[in-house]
Amino acid sequence: MAVDRWLAFAGVLLVTLCTPGPDFAVVLRHALAGTRAGTRAAAGVITGLTAHTATAALGLAAVVSTHPALLTAIRTAGAGYLGWLGLHALYTARQPPRAHAEPAPRSATPYRDGITTNLLNPKALLFFLGLLPQFLTATADLTTQTLLLAGTTVAAATLWWTAVIAVTSPLRDLFARPRPRRVLDATTGAAFIGLAVAFLQ
Numbered sequence: 270m271a272v273d274r275w276l277a278f279a280g281v282l283l284v285t286l287c288t289p290g291p292d293f294a295v296v297l298r299h300a301l302a303g304t305r306a307g308t309r310a311a312a313g314v315i316t317g318l319t320a321h322t323a324t325a326a327l328g329l330a331a332v333v334s335t336h337p338a339l340l341t342a343i344r345t346a347g348a349g350y351l352g353w354l355g356l357h358a359l360y361t362a363r364q365p366p367r368a369h370a371e372p373a374p375r376s377a378t379p380y381r382d383g384i385t386t387n388l389l390n391p392k393a394l395l396f397f398l399g400l401l402p403q404f405l406t407a408t409a410d411l412t413t414q415t416l417l418l419a420g421t422t423v424a425a426a427t428l429w430w431t432a433v434i435a436v437t438s439p440l441r442d443l444f445a446r447p448r449p450r451r452v453l454d455a456t457t458g459a460a461f462i463g464l465a466v467a468f469l470q
Contacts (some may be wrong), residue, residue: 311430322419325397352465358458373407
């Protein structure tokens with residue numbers, strides 16, 4: 270693969286990773302509860318991205334895109350999960366301040382939240398389906414090219430989420446306080462529900 274093609278892919282990927290969405294909301298919420306929780310959530314997202322790139326490389330994404338019913342099922346499941354996260358956050362925001370005395374992971378399994386949100390995002394699947402082929406050339410081994418792009422995706426995602434968690438660290442003490450924590454829970458809850466509605470459109 271030519272260097273200019275790889276750089277172009279990396280540029281598009283960087284913009285996509287840095288654009289706020291469901292993954293960002295999940296990682297940020299867990300990261301504000303603790304570095305370990307944020308890291309687990311990010312690991313879940315990265316696992317999902319790895320699965321998406323592997324699926325696109327195997328051509329399975331094409332099957333999904335040509336069967337609207339399957340894509341609709343994925344979209345509905347993703348909306349349902351985001352809606353559940355949103356309602357849970359709103360419920361937490363309404364609890365007495367005592368419930369916020371100690372910062373704690375906002376879910377029993379941050380990794381589960383990360384991987385589920387990413388895997389059930391149909392836009393992520395279709396993104397890789399449409400993106401990867403644009404940077405492959407018929408004159409080189411397709412498997413090698415695909416592995417290179419998949420590796421780039423995982424590496425870039427790892428660096429991005431590491432940076433997000435590091436930047437979030439100084440804010441952790443602030444959001445450990447009852448009032449800011451409740452505002453965060455209410456805000457992220459509303460955002461999750463908004464994203465769930467967007468998934469269904």
